[in-house]
Structures are given as C-alpha cells and as structure tokens.
Amino acid sequence: MRIQTGVFGLDPLLGGGFLPNTINMILGSTGVGKTILSLQFILQGLKNNERCLFISFDMDKDYVIRSAESLGWNLKQDLIKIGKFFVEDIRLLNNELLNFIIKNSDGKTRIVIDSFTPLVSTLNYEMRRDVSWFFDQLRKSGTALITVEEPISGCLDEPSITIPAFLCDCLIHMKKLGYGEVLDRILRIVKHRNSWHAEGVYPYKIFKGLGIVVDSKHYIKSVRKNIKIYDILSEDEIRDISEDLRRKIELALSEGSYDEEEVRHLIRWVIECYRKFERS
Ligand SMILES: Nc1ncnc2c1ncn2[C@@H]1O[C@H](COP(=O)(O)OP(=O)(O)O)[C@@H](O)[C@H]1O
Numbered sequence: 609m610r611i612q613t614g615v616f617g618l619d620p621l622l623g624g625g626f627l628p629n630t631i632n633m634i635l636g637s638t639g640v641g642k643t644i645l646s647l648q649f650i651l652q653g654l655k656n657n658e659r660c661l662f663i664s665f666d667m668d669k670d671y672v673i674r675s676a677e678s679l680g681w682n683l684k685q686d687l688i689k690i691g692k693f694f695v696e697d698i699r700l701l702n703n704e705l706l707n708f709i710i711k712n713s714d715g716k717t718r719i720v721i722d723s724f725t726p727l728v729s730t731l732n733y734e735m736r737r738d739v740s741w742f743f744d745q746l747r748k749s750g751t752a753l754i755t756v757e758e759p760i761s762g763c764l765d766e767p768s769i770t771i772p773a774f775l776c777d778c779l780i781h782m783k784k785l786g787y788g789e790v791l792d793r794i795l796r797i798v799k800h801r802n803s804w805h806a807e808g809v810y811p812y813k814i815f816k817g818l819g820i821v822v823d824s825k826h827y828i829k830s831v832r833k834n835i836k837i838y839d840i841l842s843e844d845e846i847r848d849i850s851e852d853l854r855r856k857i858e859l860a861l862s863e864g865s866y867d868e869e870e871v872r873h874l875i876r877w878v879i880e881c882y883r884k885f886e887r888s
C-alpha cells in the first residue's frame with residue numbers, strides 16, 4: 609500500500625507514493641514550496657477521509673487556513689487538527705508536542721511538521737539518538753512529512769540537516785535555480801528506503817489551485833509495467849543466461865516504470881557484465 613502525496617506527478621517518481629508509517633523529509637531553501645507541498649499532502653488525506661495533523665512553529669491555525677485559502681484550498685474540516693507550538697517552550701523530546709501527536713493520531717494519521725528545523729537548530733551529533741527515538745514515535749502515529757530548511761548559503765553539512773537526512777525514510781530535495789522556464793525549479797528524490805524511486809532531476813511549477821506540479825511526463829510517457837525480458841529481447845540474446853539471472857532481471861523490472869529503450873539497454877548491459885564475470 610502507498611500513501612498518495614497529493615502532488616501531481618510526484619507519486620510515479622516514488623514508486624506509487626510514500627510508504628505507510630515512514631518519515632518523509634522535504635529539504636529546500638525558503639520559497640521552494642515546502643509549505644505548499646505539505647498542504648497538498650494534507651489535502652490528499654482529507655480527500656481520502658484520513659485524519660491529519662499540521663504542526664507549525666511559525667504559523668497559527670488561522671494563518672495556516674488563510675495560506676491554504678490563498679491557494680484555493682479549504683482546510684476548515686473536522687478531520688484536521690492544526691497545532692502551533694512556540695519553539696522556546698519545546699525541545700525535541702518535550703512531552704507537549706509528542707502528546708499532541710499521540711492524542712490526535714490513530715496509527716494511520718498524516719502528520720506534517722512544517723518546519724522541523726526550529727526543533728533541531730541547536731542539534732549536535734550526540735542528539736542523533738533523540739531524533740531517532742522521536743522519528744520512531746512519529747512512525748507509530750502514522751505517515752509523517754517534515755520540512756527542513758536549507759540555509760541560503762547552501763551548506764548542507766549541519767547536524768540539523770544531516771541527522772534527519774540520515775534517519776528519515778525518504779528525502780526529497782527541492783531547489784530553485786532561478787534560470788527561468790523549465791529549469792527554474794527542480795526536485796530530486798535523494799533516497800527512498802525499501803522502495804524503488806526515479807533517478808535524476810525533475811522540473812516543477814507552482815500554480816494556484818493545483819499547487820506543485822512535477823513535470824514527470826517524459827518519464828511516464830512510454831512506461832511499461834511487469835516487463836518480461838522475453839518481450840524485449842529475442843530468445844537468441846537471452847538463450848544462455850542462467851535461470852537465476854533471468855529471475856533477478858525480472859525482479860528488477862517488476863518495480864517502477866521504464867522506457868522500453870532504457871530497459872533494452874539495461875538488460876543488454878547486465879547480460880554483458882554477467883558474461884564477462886563468468887569468463888573471468
Ligand atoms: N499562486 C501562486 N502561483 C505561483 N507561485 C506561487 C503562488 N503562491 C505561491 N507561489 C510560490 O510559492 C512560494 C512559497 O512557497 P512556500 O511553500 O511557502 O515555500 P517554503 O515553505 O519552501 O518557504 C512563493 O515564493 C512563490 O514562488
């Protein structure tokens with residue numbers, strides 16, 4: 609089962625969406641669209657009649673509702689709880705925040721923390737265990753989306769970034785390049801534990817109403833699912849590969865979606881490597 613992100617074009621790049629009960633981190637500098645993406649994640653939950661939690665340190669409930677309204681979205685619904693916390697009062701393991709999460713979740717709740725950065729801005733490497741413990745509590749409560757601020761300097765080598773990046777299950781990096789047109793905004797899936805994900809960078813745009821739309825059409829264009837290698841290569845080419853290799857290749861192709869040319873190239877390459885290895 610997958611958790612739909614609510615972002616047009618993103619689910620196919622993640623192998624169908626997020627995995628349930630995971631921590632999904634959105635990294636990016638100010639203005640890339642992290643809050644908009646968080647709201648889309650919540651809206652998809654509301655659409656599916658799932659419980660949702662939106663936790664913020666910057667915006668109070670009215671402000672969150674107004675931000676959504678400015679994009680054409682209605683958050684005034686019973687299924688959502690919006691909590692504003694004052695970061696001065698909150699430490700990562702502070703009970704107030706965790707109690708709020710546990711009290712309002714049922715193990716399948718969509719939880720957004722926008723942003724996670726104030727919680728960990730004074731983090732040092734000794735606190736990795738604390739973050740790990742906090743993430744475990746979140747996973748028990750549902751599927752979490754946390755946003756993390758990238759400094760304007762672009763320096764990602766800070767514990768407040770590297771620790772959540774190491775410990776999360778999925779990391780999406782959003783960037784505003786400012787080159788205009790297609791290359792103005794791009795995103796990349798850095799990791800997706802226990803799942804296939806698309807490689808490469810994908811342009812996205814932000815629209816009122818639609819929110820973030822990821823341009824993955826060149827990716828989805830000619831995809832084939834459940835490809836059998838026989839369908840792609842002639843019997844001749846695969847005749848003398850072992851049953852074991854054939855099974856591995858088919859397993860590889862059972863996940864994700866590929867362009868036919870890409871698959872043909874991959875299979876030929878794998879078979880070639882395999883034969884060289886056999887001969888050596
Ligand atoms: N109606 C809109 N049309 C196009 N772009 C928009 C619209 N509303 C907001 N944006 C873009 O979204 C950005 C804000 O996104 P936001 O999610 O708040 O960023 P972050 O949370 O990463 O700082 C704005 O700087 C603007 O570029």
Ligand SMILES: [Mg+2]
Nearest residue numbers: 642643644722
């Ligand atoms: Mg924001």
